[in-house]
Amino acid sequence: MSKQRYSVKFVNLLLQSPRVSLALFILILALLIPGMMNIKADYSTRIWFNKSHPQTQNLDKFEKIFGNDQTISISLHDKNGVFNKETLELVKKITDEFYEIPSVIRVESLANYNFIESKFDEIVIAPFLGSEGDELEPASLKEKALNDEVLPDYYISRDATVAIIYGYLAPSFEKQNDSTASVTKAREIIEQFNGRNGVELFLLGEVTAAEAFREVALEDNISIVPFMMLLIMLLLLYLFRSFFAVVLPLALIGATILSTLGMLGWGGFVYNSMLSAIPGILFAICLADAIHILVAYYHFVHLGNNNLEAIKLSLVKNFIPTLLTSITTAVGFLSISLTEILPIRDLGFLAAFGTMLAWIFTYLLFSSVYVLFNGFLEKTTDRIRKRKKTNKLEWEKVFSRFVIKNKIII
Secondary structure (H helix, E strand, C coil): CHHHHHHHHHHHHHHHCHHHHHHHHHHHHHHHHHHHHHCEECCCHHHCCCCCCHHHHHHHHHHHHHCCCCEEEEEEECCCCCCCHHHHHHHHHHHHHHCCCCCEEEEECCCCCEEEEEECCEEEEEECCCHHHHCCCHHHHHHHHHCCCCCECCCECCCCCEEEEEEEECCCCCCCCCHHHHHHHHHHHHHHHCCHHHCEEEEECHHHHHHHHHHHHHHHHHHHHHHHHHHHHHHHHHHHCCHHHHHHHHHHHHHHHHHHHHHHHHCCCEECCCHHHHHHHHHHHHHHHHHHHHHHHHHHHHCCCCHHHHHHHHHHHHHHHHHHHHHHHHHHHHHHHHCCCHHHHHHHHHHHHHHHHHHHHHHHHHHHHHHHCHHHHHHHHHHHHHCCCCCCCHHHHHHHHHHHHCCCCC
């Protein structure tokens, strides 16, 4: 009874001050959403642990001594073999272009590989495709390359149809490299030279993979979120046949996702491929909160209650169930925040934050809208009450009785 009194008092407070509830809803949005301007993204290997973690410190030491081992690379494929004058010239041109890629500080390829050989009593060290190499026939270059200890399986393939150009990035322990700018420039180089002399160019390297994570995460949200919105809109329209029953859940979903992303920015979290799952998670949670309220609301309308009575009964009835569900769900997400892996920890915290925010937004939004638009909604509830009751959901009763009867076996 005490729990019921608390829920009744809380719901009455919201229903008696709908403008305050709506203003509070808008205020929270106004405070959180601007945080999206502060969002910084990182898809590199450094997102997984904080700066003080031993693994990160080991990586810093490695880069200080040996430099960054991450590369952005281009593979040249010539089905007739790379050892012809046109393709070798292309290797030299692309090698020169690679120095224009942002963050690249060292380029390695057949063109500038220091080939060591002895001539008479002298040791000659020169670029493999340098001025002296230009005088050699491609067949002679191929023989030298394939007999070298380093070149095969690194700069060229064993069948001599593929050559790779490596661009090594600057160390990132002080400043993170811009993988987007690097990959964009590399793609421009590919577009410029691809297809010349029948040569195919492909983009490779760890930096390319990191950029792919960013692009896939962005493309998924751009394509999947609108599709989910449309699907939910059609489903809600089919189930409830009401404008408010469609708009309110969608507004709740949008407000919760944007506010949580705002918290991501204000909290100094770094956006990454793991956090791109947040919109999908909050979609489900917001929808669950909204559907609980709506189903109970229409149930009480069918029983003959007017709009205000129905929304009050629905909010009171669902207060404890939805609150406990939200709290336990949030605790579940917070439990994964105990890990040292930063993206998973951040995902747990932000999902927990969004879960509780969704519950708060549900009560603020539904209580204020159903009171402020009472006149319009009352006309809708009149039509609902006049509808002839059917036994369309009789199977649910049969299933429920079956579960209760066989609870021990189940």
